[in-house]
Amino acid sequence: MSKEKTNSNSVLENLPIGLIFFDKEGNTTDIxxxxxxxxxxxxxxxxxxxxxxxxxxxxDNTKIAVKTLxxxxxxxxxxxxxxPSQQSEVPPGNRTIRIDVRYSKMFDNEGNLxxxxxxxxxxTPEAVNNEKIRDLDEIISMxxxxxxxxxxxxxxxxxxxxxxxxxxxxxxxxxNDQYNGLEMFTNCIHPDDRHFITDFREAAKRGENPKxxxxxRVNRRDGKWNYQKVFSVVTNFDPKHNLIEVSAITQxxxxxxxxxxxxxxxxxxxxxxxxxxxxxxxxxxHEIRTPLNSIIGFSRMMCQExxxxxxxxxxxxxxxxxxxxxxxxxxxxLDLAKLEAGSMEFIFDDVDVNRLCMDVSCSxxxxxxxxxxxxxxxxxxxxxxxxxxxxxxQVLANFAxxxxxxxxxxxxxxxxxxxxxxxxxxxxxxxxxxxxxxxxSTIFERFTKVNAFSQGAGIGLDICQAIMEHLGxxxxxxxxxxxxSTFWFELEIEC
Ligand code: ADP
Numbered sequence: 107m108s109k110e111k112t113n114s115n116s117v118l119e120n121l122p123i124g125l126i127f128f129d130k131e132g133n134t135t136d137i138x139x140x141x142x143x144x145x146x147x148x149x150x151x152x153x154x155x156x157x158x159x160x161x162x163x164x165x166d167n168t169k170i171a172v173k174t175l176x177x178x179x180x181x182x183x184x185x186x187x188x189x190p191s192q193q194s195e196v197p198p199g200n201r202t203i204r205i206d207v208r209y210s211k212m213f214d215n216e217g218n219l220x221x222x223x224x225x226x227x228x229x230t231p232e233a234v235n236n237e238k239i240r241d242l243d244e245i246i247s248m249x250x251x252x253x254x255x256x257x258x259x260x261x262x263x264x265x266x267x268x269x270x271x272x273x274x275x276x277x278x279x280x281x282n283d284q285y286n287g288l289e290m291f292t293n294c295i296h297p298d299d300r301h302f303i304t305d306f307r308e309a310a311k312r313g314e315n316p317k318x319x320x321x322x323r324v325n326r327r328d329g330k331w332n333y334q335k336v337f338s339v340v341t342n343f344d345p346k347h348n349l350i351e352v353s354a355i356t357q358x359x360x361x362x363x364x365x366x367x368x369x370x371x372x373x374x375x376x377x378x379x380x381x382x383x384x385x386x387x388x389x390x391x392h393e394i395r396t397p398l399n400s401i402i403g404f405s406r407m408m409c410q411e412x413x414x415x416x417x418x419x420x421x422x423x424x425x426x427x428x429x430x431x432x433x434x435x436x437x438x439x440l441d442l443a444k445l446e447a448g449s450m451e452f453i454f455d456d457v458d459v460n461r462l463c464m465d466v467s468c469s470x471x472x473x474x475x476x477x478x479x480x481x482x483x484x485x486x487x488x489x490x491x492x493x494x495x496x497x498x499x500q501v502l503a504n505f506a507x508x509x510x511x512x513x514x515x516x517x518x519x520x521x522x523x524x525x526x527x528x529x530x531x532x533x534x535x536x537x538x539x540x541x542x543x544x545x546x547s548t549i550f551e552r553f554t555k556v557n558a559f560s561q562g563a564g565i566g567l568d569i570c571q572a573i574m575e576h577l578g579x580x581x582x583x584x585x586x587x588x589x590x591s592t593f594w595f596e597l598e599i600e601c
Contacts, residue, residue: 540591
């Protein structure tokens with residue numbers, strides 16, 4: 107500062123704040139020691155010719171604000187040791203400091219504008235720290251988001267607290283949802299799991315210093331449940347001052363839990379498939395041996411020369427029946443293998459539906475028990491649909507052959523109806539033994555039989571179901587034990 111310092115000037119000189127004085131036009135008039143140190147100036151000459159309002163360090167808005175307002179706060183970055191005019195040419199890598207500044211107007215005793223005062227403080231340490239905090243905050247938020255970890259701290263006596271964005275997300279809420287107290291979070295939790303939270307809070311209120319570690323289900327907005335691990339402890343217990351602070355960490359573990367459930371399901375499926383395979387092999391050897399033994403035995407007897415003609419004819423019928431059964435079994439097994447491998451062929455053509463029903467009815471007449479009437483019921487005098495004729499005949503014939511197997515008296519009706527929603531419903535109705543209600547939903551599953559000792563491998567209906575899936579149709583059964591069954595399948599038709 108100039109030699110003729112007043113007392114007040116010497117105070118300013120010794121202030122720990124950098125000061126630069128400017129005249130009315132913005133030209134530098136004086137600088138205190140702290141400002142010299144701050145900006146790394148060896149002496150005031152480094153500021154010679156510096157004009158506040160011509161400086162590129164101040165943006166236009168700041169210049170206007172400095173001129174018009176009593177005071178104005180701003181900030182800028184500075185390379186110490188270089189004059190203001192050199193700032194833009196400072197080579198990279200030089201030290202930069204962050205300066206906070208307050209520009210104030212100065213007036214004389216008459217209230218006329220005398221000049222301006224710039225008061226400068228080095229905020230570099232705070233700026234660096236803030237930057238570090240911001241970086242850290244970003245890292246923590248990113249980690250929390252990726253690991254789906256949420257954090258909350260709540261005074262359970264006043265309901266006042268703080269929660270991270272991920273905490274809201276874990277609870278199936280938006281960060282900007284209005285906070286209506288702790289109950290809002292509790293209500294998101296599955297009613298059966300809420301006691302974990304309420305018990306913990308009650309224990310915390312009683313001063314028992316509880317620790318919560320639980321897996322709870324949280325309502326998702328789509329009506330399903332997310333799984334969330336919750337860890338909670340009391341972090342500040344001062345009920346006298348109305349404070350019981352609870353800190354909680356939650357982690358969304360839905361994916362892991364769903365994966366676990368999937369794996370368990372797969373394991374159970376694999377185990378059951380293994381059991382089924384064993385059952386299948388045992389069953390198959392029985393199903394193959396029975397007709398084969400008949401065929402071999404009766405064929406041998408038929409060859410005996412002294413066999414009476416009548417008996418030989420009966421034996422031929424038995425051999426014929428067992429041939430058919432064996433053939434059906436082998437054809438079912440081959441179909442099953444083709445369906446598994448996805449190599450079953452579907453060839454579409456126009457199908458005469460009435461003819462199809464008649465053919466199936468005829469083929470079943472020989473198989474049906476004596477006294478069982480075979481009927482055909484066609485809803486229209488003529489009806490053609492476009493589908494795979496071989497496959498729908500296979501399904502209908504399978505229904506009819508089962509009906510023949512399980513019906514001792516009454517009738518078997520083979521037919522179709524046109525439904526209101528433009529579909530054709532084929533059906534085989536019988537007055538046979540029927541199927542218990544609890545088995546009707548599983549009867550189409552592979553190897554399922556109501557009676558384990560009845561003839562058949564339990565794969566026919568499974569094949570029918572797979573064929574219908576390929577043809578985009580529906581399949582089902584209506585049945586009553588002792589009254590009979592109606593097996594049906596439905597295909598959409600174009601009108
Ligand atoms: P399979 O290939 O051995 O004939 P299916 O899969 O066709 O086996 O049938 C499975 C089981 O469904 C049969 O063993 C029987 O218990 C039951 N079932 C099928 N059709 C009828 C029916 N019309 N009446 C009574 N039970 C039936």
